[in-house]
Amino acid sequence: MKYRDAGVNIKAAQKSVKSIRRLARETFSKNVLTDIGSFGALYEMKHSYSQPVLVSSTDGVGTKLEISSMTERYDTTGHDLVNHCVNDILTSGAEPLFFLDYIATPKLNENMIEEIIIGLAKGCKENNCSLIGGEMAEMPDFYKEKHYDIAGFIIGIVEKKRIPDIKKVKPGDILIGLKSNGLHTNGFSLVRKILFGKLKLTVEDYLPEIKNYVGDELLKIHRSYYPLLSPLREIGIIKGYAHITGGGFYDNIPRTLPHTCSAVIDTSTWETPPIFSFLQENGDIPAAEMYHTFNMGIGMVLVVGSEQEHELETFLKSKNEDFCKVGKVIEGEGKVELTGGYDG
Amino acid sequence: MKYRDAGVNIKAAQKSVKSIRRLARETFSKNVLTDIGSFGALYEMKHSYSQPVLVSSTDGVGTKLEISSMTERYDTTGHDLVNHCVNDILTSGAEPLFFLDYIATPKLNENMIEEIIIGLAKGCKENNCSLIGGEMAEMPDFYKEKHYDIAGFIIGIVEKKRIPDIKKVKPGDILIGLKSNGLHTNGFSLVRKILFGKLKLTVEDYLPEIKNYVGDELLKIHRSYYPLLSPLREIGIIKGYAHITGGGFYDNIPRTLPHTCSAVIDTSTWETPPIFSFLQENGDIPAAEMYHTFNMGIGMVLVVGSEQEHELETFLKSKNEDFCKVGKVIEGEGKVELTGGYDG
Numbered sequence: 001m002k003y004r005d006a007g008v009n010i011k012a013a014q015k016s017v018k019s020i021r022r023l024a025r026e027t028f029s030k031n032v033l034t035d036i037g038s039f040g041a042l043y044e045m046k047h048s049y050s051q052p053v054l055v056s057s058t059d060g061v062g063t064k065l066e067i068s069s070m071t072e073r074y075d076t077t078g079h080d081l082v083n084h085c086v087n088d089i090l091t092s093g094a095e096p097l098f099f100l101d102y103i104a105t106p107k108l109n110e111n112m113i114e115e116i117i118i119g120l121a122k123g124c125k126e127n128n129c130s131l132i133g134g135e136m137a138e139m140p141d142f143y144k145e146k147h148y149d150i151a152g153f154i155i156g157i158v159e160k161k162r163i164p165d166i167k168k169v170k171p172g173d174i175l176i177g178l179k180s181n182g183l184h185t186n187g188f189s190l191v192r193k194i195l196f197g198k199l200k201l202t203v204e205d206y207l208p209e210i211k212n213y214v215g216d217e218l219l220k221i222h223r224s225y226y227p228l229l230s231p232l233r234e235i236g237i238i239k240g241y242a243h244i245t246g247g248g249f250y251d252n253i254p255r256t257l258p259h260t261c262s263a264v265i266d267t268s269t270w271e272t273p274p275i276f277s278f279l280q281e282n283g284d285i286p287a288a289e290m291y292h293t294f295n296m297g298i299g300m301v302l303v304v305g306s307e308q309e310h311e312l313e314t315f316l317k318s319k320n321e322d323f324c325k326v327g328k329v330i331e332g333e334g335k336v337e338l339t340g341g342y343d344g
Numbered sequence: 345m346k347y348r349d350a351g352v353n354i355k356a357a358q359k360s361v362k363s364i365r366r367l368a369r370e371t372f373s374k375n376v377l378t379d380i381g382s383f384g385a386l387y388e389m390k391h392s393y394s395q396p397v398l399v400s401s402t403d404g405v406g407t408k409l410e411i412s413s414m415t416e417r418y419d420t421t422g423h424d425l426v427n428h429c430v431n432d433i434l435t436s437g438a439e440p441l442f443f444l445d446y447i448a449t450p451k452l453n454e455n456m457i458e459e460i461i462i463g464l465a466k467g468c469k470e471n472n473c474s475l476i477g478g479e480m481a482e483m484p485d486f487y488k489e490k491h492y493d494i495a496g497f498i499i500g501i502v503e504k505k506r507i508p509d510i511k512k513v514k515p516g517d518i519l520i521g522l523k524s525n526g527l528h529t530n531g532f533s534l535v536r537k538i539l540f541g542k543l544k545l546t547v548e549d550y551l552p553e554i555k556n557y558v559g560d561e562l563l564k565i566h567r568s569y570y571p572l573l574s575p576l577r578e579i580g581i582i583k584g585y586a587h588i589t590g591g592g593f594y595d596n597i598p599r600t601l602p603h604t605c606s607a608v609i610d611t612s613t614w615e616t617p618p619i620f621s622f623l624q625e626n627g628d629i630p631a632a633e634m635y636h637t638f639n640m641g642i643g644m645v646l647v648v649g650s651e652q653e654h655e656l657e658t659f660l661k662s663k664n665e666d667f668c669k670v671g672k673v674i675e676g677e678g679k680v681e682l683t684g685g686y687d688g
Contacts, residue, residue: 001542001629039432039435039585039599040400040401040438043399043400044396044397045389045398053386053387054388054389056476057384058445060446060448062483063486087383091383100402102402102403137406138533139406141407141410142407149483153402189482198345243383285346289346
């Protein structure tokens with residue numbers, strides 16, 4: 001018996017490493033000291049920060065992976081993953097330095113791996129982040145055919161005094177919402193139950209209500225807010241960033257609030273994209289549950305002092321960003337209150 | 345329909361986060377600036393390095409996870425994972441700074457998650473590493489009951505001039521082998537095929553040949569070589585470290601060799617632990633395949649110049665380490681040659 005007979009193919013893994021190396025190299029900054037393939041990845045800490053703080057985060061893309069398997073499109077989830085991680089560290093004001101990935105498959109399929117890495121490399125390029133290393137695990141019996149799991153790890157850096165300080169958030173501060181690009185990467189277990197379980201749709205179906213094919217709509221890339229907001233990191237006018245992911249508005253906005261403040265969000269200030277209304281109606285989902293699960297069209301909420309509001313809005317307009325003033329900070333106890341006929 | 349009906353339980357996730365926070369906090373160094381639960385984890389870069397290089401690595405524990413599920417023991421794989429990652433960055437001479445984990449389960453089971461984190465925290469404490477963040481993904485339909493996947497991500501740091509330089513390795517250098525603690529974390533797909541597929545054993549079976557229960561033998565913790573070797577990092581006498589993992593001797597030792605050198609390993613210089621002979625005989629595995637898949641009792645091979653051999657050996661003896669001089673570097677082209685009746 002050989003290791004290959006047990007379903008594990010080291011030769012195929014080595015072949016994949018070659019193609020990964022080529023794709024990853026294109027993302028390398030000058031601080032990367034090694035190629036992919038050594039035991040550890042080396043990144044020289046050359047920087048101009050006086051009190052540097054490393055900001056790290058790890059994430060997966062959840063059961064959005066199932067859509068990737070159903071459509072056999074593997075080049076989007078890696079991009080989702082990088083963007084999700086980038087947004088998470090951006091909430092601490094960090095710029096991305098480098099990224100590592102973990103990919104687990106039932107059987108090493110070189111084309112699938114290459115597609116996944118293409119997505120990761122796209123995300124890394126978009127965010128000026130080096131794809132410095134990764135692990136491919138071939139796990140026969142763990143995953144169904146065409147299935148895989150993927151996790152990402154990001155390291156960024158921020159000047160200590162530029163880390164948003166929750167204690168500076170106060171009643172009267174303004175909440176600015178930035179548009180999402182569809183569902184991003186959360187709520188997919190519920191989405192799948194409604195679209196494929198209840199409605200018996202397929203990824204090939206066209207939905208006139210959302211003017212899109214099911215697969216294309218669900219695989220839209222999680223938007224990264226770093227390219228837009230990066231110039232503001234130096235200025236330091238943003239007091240808090242809430243990345244609207246799992247837990248929706250209710251769980252993520254409080255992460256930017258001190259215990260003495262709450263947030264009021266007026267849901268009539270932006271138009272909820274049709275995919276969310278479609279899910280709500282067809283899934284018979286209470287409105288509160290919608291805002292507890294999905295981003296509802298707003299992927300990032302910024303907290304800004306009322307005195308800086310104009311400066312932020314001028315900046316966003318100069319970037320042609322279609323933002324909304326979605327609410328404000330009030331006295332309270334770290335809660336989120338929704339107004340604006342949000343259950344309509 | 346609610347998100348919970350789709351099999352995802354955010355409340356349970358929040359409860360788990362509390363217990364994780366408690367366990368993780370015990371591992372925090374003074375450089376950790378935040379608790380688990382913010383979007384990103386903050387680590388202040390206070391250090392005494394003049395040219396710091398960050399060394400990162402990511403890994404899983406492969407299908408050793410299956411043994412964890414079979415025995416319903418979840419507190420060992422996290423420890424394996426940390427130790428594996430620590431060894432990987434130690435090959436660049438790095439000391440660990442912090443660690444993040446990704447855990448994916450079919451259904452969030454608080455006890456299972458807590459056990460996993462207990463293992464991670466043990467590993468982090470052993471290696472003086474802060475468990476700074478992580479992600480729990482609840483993925484209904486992706487994993488079988490009692491199954492899970494786990495990936496780890498480590499960041500360490502090394503002085504640039506202390507990174508082992510492959511170009512300094514030359515013919516005549518000595519290879520010192522350090523003992524493993526059993527199978528560590530690779531080759532488990534093959535192990536399972538032989539023990540559970542062919543021999544129809546269970547994890548409860550006692551094997552007189554190895555004087556151990558199958559489950560206990562297979563779950564032995566992947567040894568970390570950092571606590572032993574950490575004092576040598578400053579001295580800089582080790583020219584190369586080969587962590588013997590997937591790909592065994594043949595794929596890992598060449599990673600420490602320049603293209604102009606090969607390695608000769610005399611397999612008679614140490615006693616192969618009985619689990620390996622048992623697998624070889626019962627799986628009818630060619631000897632070359634054994635050394636291409638398993639660590640065969642040697643989990644780390646150090647390359648040392650012949651003039652430093654005595655100093656290294658004196659150090660290892662002072663630590664009561666049972667090491668072996670397993671071979672030497674010769675002129676060649678980056679290959680590994682085994683001698684010593686290794687197919688016996």
